Amino acid sequence: MKNEAIVASLFAILLISLASFKTKAQTLGKSVRDTSAIFPKGQRAPASNFTGIVWVQQLIEPDSDFNIPVGYVTFEPGARSHWHSHAGGQVLLAMGGIGYYQERGKPIQILRKGDAVKCPSNVPHWHGASPTVGFMQVAITPNTATGRVTWLQPVSNKEYNALKP
Amino acid sequence: MKNEAIVASLFAILLISLASFKTKAQTLGKSVRDTSAIFPKGQRAPASNFTGIVWVQQLIEPDSDFNIPVGYVTFEPGARSHWHSHAGGQVLLAMGGIGYYQERGKPIQILRKGDAVKCPSNVPHWHGASPTVGFMQVAITPNTATGRVTWLQPVSNKEYNALKP
Numbered sequence: 001m002k003n004e005a006i007v008a009s010l011f012a013i014l015l016i017s018l019a020s021f022k023t024k025a026q027t028l029g030k031s032v033r034d035t036s037a038i039f040p041k042g043q044r045a046p047a048s049n050f051t052g053i054v055w056v057q058q059l060i061e062p063d064s065d066f067n068i069p070v071g072y073v074t075f076e077p078g079a080r081s082h083w084h085s086h087a088g089g090q091v092l093l094a095m096g097g098i099g100y101y102q103e104r105g106k107p108i109q110i111l112r113k114g115d116a117v118k119c120p121s122n123v124p125h126w127h128g129a130s131p132t133v134g135f136m137q138v139a140i141t142p143n144t145a146t147g148r149v150t151w152l153q154p155v156s157n158k159e160y161n162a163l164k165p
Numbered sequence: 166m167k168n169e170a171i172v173a174s175l176f177a178i179l180l181i182s183l184a185s186f187k188t189k190a191q192t193l194g195k196s197v198r199d200t201s202a203i204f205p206k207g208q209r210a211p212a213s214n215f216t217g218i219v220w221v222q223q224l225i226e227p228d229s230d231f232n233i234p235v236g237y238v239t240f241e242p243g244a245r246s247h248w249h250s251h252a253g254g255q256v257l258l259a260m261g262g263i264g265y266y267q268e269r270g271k272p273i274q275i276l277r278k279g280d281a282v283k284c285p286s287n288v289p290h291w292h293g294a295s296p297t298v299g300f301m302q303v304a305i306t307p308n309t310a311t312g313r314v315t316w317l318q319p320v321s322n323k324e325y326n327a328l329k330p
Binding site for chain 1: 279
């Protein structure tokens with residue numbers, strides 16, 4: 001009867017091996033989704049230009065050679081910028097989470113990891129996180145000689161919730 | 166004696182549970198490191214301007230409003246660009262792996278995930294992967310009105326291997 005115990009133990013080892021194989025595959029799947037750790041979260045963004053909790057890490061500071069501020073922005077769920085425009089335009093790269101982007105007069109566009117958006121110069125727009133999932137983006141602001149950003153009014157709850165069914 | 170088999174089975178279930186817990190922690194650790202999947206790998210870069218295997222995915226195409234090409238570049242181990250310069254400068258964001266960056270007359274600089282580099286305008290430089298680990302970067306090329314890129318000679322093996330002890 002000791003054989004039964006040995007067989008059960010071997011079966012246990014087999015099951016553990018299978019469990020290990022399964023989790024390797026899960027690891028690979030998970031790693032594709034979690035990408036929040038490339039850049040540090042940085043500092044709280046000024047409350048005067050944002051609704052909710054937003055973090056900004058400057059990646060490239062302005063200097064005397066050529067001026068192209070690049071920042072990493074983390075929006076906590078429900079957070080968003082005020083309406084604003086860039087005289088020199090802006091490029092957004094979606095790095096993770098679920099983001100909202102809207103240009104004046106157009107519907108809200110959902111941004112997901114890997115999406116790239118070019119905000120045309122002088123077009124009022126806003127960006128932020130979805131209500132339940134945060135959003136991480138890289139923001140590139142070129143042509144700053146023509147003006148970096150003009151802040152406008154906050155995005156109202158009605159505007160923000162317009163996407164809901 | 167059947168009890169032995171039952172005990173062994175229960176022990177097996179316990180071990181499987183423990184194995185599952187362990188791999189959850191591993192998953193979290195792994196996911197922080199693997200960030201290669203934010204952008205697609207794209208197409209092979211032209212062999213005329215690179216040594217080794219390089220992939221490029223354009224994220225932002227040029228247009229008539231403002232012209233700021235943004236690309237995602239994957240260098241396989243040992244691969245690197247030729248020496249080149251940008252009249253309007255360039256910004257590199259290190260997205261994963263281990264990268265090399267060198268400006269003419271300076272030592273090779275190692276780039277790791279989260280590093281940001283501003284290549285000054287008209288300064289000859291090159292970038293690529295380490296010999297054994299690939300490298301992924303976002304390349305931002307502003308001020309293209311002044312010229313996008315001037316390609317120079319290949320990076321010799323002697324130049325590339327100068328970092329080795």
